[in-house]
Amino acid sequence: MRLYDTATRTVRDFVPRTPGQVGIYLCGLTLQGGPHIGHLRGGVNYDVLRRWLTHAGYDVRFIRNVTDIDDKILVKSVEAGEPFWAIAYANERRLARDYATLGVLPPTYEPRATGHIPEMHELIKRLIDKGHAYAAEDGSGDVYFDVRSYPAYGALSGQRVDAMEPADDAPARGKRDPRDFALWKGAKPGEPAEASWPSPWGPGRPGWHIECSAMCWRYLGEEFDLHGGGLDLIFPHHENEIAQSRAAGFGFAGHWMHVALLNLGGTKMAKSLGNVLNVEALVAKGVRPVELRYYITAPHYRSAIDYSDEALQEAAVGYRRVEGFVQRAAERVGVGEPGDLPAEFVEAMNDDLNTPRALAVVHDTVREGNAALASGDDAAVASILSRVQAMLGVLGLDPLDPQWTTEAAAELTGVVDSLVALALEQRAAARARKDWAAADAVRDQLKQAGVVVEDTPAGPRWTLSDGA
Numbered sequence: 001m002r003l004y005d006t007a008t009r010t011v012r013d014f015v016p017r018t019p020g021q022v023g024i025y026l027c028g029l030t031l032q033g034g035p036h037i038g039h040l041r042g043g044v045n046y047d048v049l050r051r052w053l054t055h056a057g058y059d060v061r062f063i064r065n066v067t068d069i070d071d072k073i074l075v076k077s078v079e080a081g082e083p084f085w086a087i088a089y090a091n092e093r094r095l096a097r098d099y100a101t102l103g104v105l106p107p108t109y110e111p112r113a114t115g116h117i118p119e120m121h122e123l124i125k126r127l128i129d130k131g132h133a134y135a136a137e138d139g140s141g142d143v144y145f146d147v148r149s150y151p152a153y154g155a156l157s158g159q160r161v162d163a164m165e166p167a168d169d170a171p172a173r174g175k176r177d178p179r180d181f182a183l184w185k186g187a188k189p190g191e192p193a194e195a196s197w198p199s200p201w202g203p204g205r206p207g208w209h210i211e212c213s214a215m216c217w218r219y220l221g222e223e224f225d226l227h228g229g230g231l232d233l234i235f236p237h238h239e240n241e242i243a244q245s246r247a248a249g250f251g252f253a254g255h256w257m258h259v260a261l262l263n264l265g266g267t268k269m270a271k272s273l274g275n276v277l278n279v280e281a282l283v284a285k286g287v288r289p290v291e292l293r294y295y296i297t298a299p300h301y302r303s304a305i306d307y308s309d310e311a312l313q314e315a316a317v318g319y320r321r322v323e324g325f326v327q328r329a330a331e332r333v334g335v336g337e338p339g340d341l342p343a344e345f346v347e348a349m350n351d352d353l354n355t356p357r358a359l360a361v362v363h364d365t366v367r368e369g370n371a372a373l374a375s376g377d378d379a380a381v382a383s384i385l386s387r388v389q390a391m392l393g394v395l396g397l398d399p400l401d402p403q404w405t406t407e408a409a410a411e412l413t414g415v416v417d418s419l420v421a422l423a424l425e426q427r428a429a430a431r432a433r434k435d436w437a438a439a440d441a442v443r444d445q446l447k448q449a450g451v452v453v454e455d456t457p458a459g460p461r462w463t464l465s466d467g468a
Contacts, residue, residue, distance in 0.1 A: 007155070032073045048395055061108045113215070142201075258302075300356055
């Protein structure tokens with residue numbers, strides 16, 4: 001398998017450090033607000049990577065953190081008059097729900113930043129001891145990373161230190177260089193008391209970058225295989241993670257993978273800009289989650305997506321073509337075990353996770369399947385169905401997966417509710433005009449369909465019969 005490596009700016013072989021095992025760290029969401037589909041794009045793309053590696057036989061340890069303490073969360077806390085942890089937890093639950101809605105598998109571990117303060121303290125002490133960090137001399141309790149002490153700083157993003165803007169993650173109090181970034185932020189007047197932890201440098205909270213380095217270390221060790229996130233995290237977040245981790249003596253990530261942005265109207269989708277779309281709103285408009293997953297999966301992970309309703313609808317039509325074949329074929333020949341993956345599909349997935357080419361193979365195979373259905377060649381239909389399901393399973397898009405059949409059943413329940421309500425209205429109208437025969441006929445027809453109607457003082461109530 002070959003993947004683009006942001007650090008070397010090349011597509012190169014992805015070779016795990018330990019044969020048969022892969023360690024991945026994905027920077028998750030900062031929980032000042034709920035997730036939007038721009039955040040979830042990365043979750044879906046990395047889910048496809050994880051599924052592909054698992055299919056290839058690797059034991060994948062997949063870590064996806066959440067940032068539950070941060071300046072932005074504290075701002076929201078003050079504005080809303082709620083504890084920061086209550087805001088963070090509510091948004092964490094929304095994130096978990098949206099990931100589940102889109103069929104994203106749970107990570108191996110999903111650590112919270114606030115649960116790893118001791119590891120952060122240990123890492124900061126190590127950096128101070130090695131001469132790469134310093135406590136501010138002004139008594140503020142701040143601790144900074146000394147950017148100029150690490151000569152390779154800027155290599156990931158391709159920047160020179162002298163050309164960089166000052167770090168904006170902390171005020172310039174006590175800094176030796178405006179580009180130095182905060183490892184520990186001393187408590188300030190007016191901040192919530194619960195957003196502070198004791199430390200060797202005084203009460204305060206961690207800087208954003210040290211959080212991820214500490215969690216990588218805790219769950220994946222000093223060296224691991226792949227670190228990922230959105231393209232917007234390359235600088236300063238990932239640049240700073242590399243600097244502080246390698247300055248501490250860690251080998252850190254062997255490969256860097258970044259997912260391009262999902263834009264709205266040509267502009268990055270961001271909560272701060274107010275131009276966001278969330279899963280709940282799209283589903284309320286009638287978008288099926290599986291079709292949204294297909295829409296996110298279809299472009300290459302390094303290609304920007306400019307969202308439009310038309311593009312999403314086009315993707316939905318494309319998915320329904322595949323879904324239609326799978327359903328018709330399953331009705332004709334039944335469902336067997338997933339078959340072997342076509343060589344062209346494997347080649348596409350191994351070529352920098354090329355999902356556009358992989359889905360082209362899916363559609364070509366579906367066309368073969370439709371021709372076999374038309375000709376009545378059931379043996380060919382069964383063979384093609386097994387291959388199509390194998391490919392869709394890797395992509396998390398198999399229409400017969402319980403993830404999506406349960407969703408379809410839920411949609412059908414809503415339809416049944418509406419139809420039964422309509423029948424009961426007709427029965428009520430017949431009873432109102434004393435047409436007892438018509439009213440009984442409606443009840444009997446519902447009974448034949450497995451719906452039992454019981455008249456109560458509050459009105460008719462229906463349930464499904466035991467045999468329905």
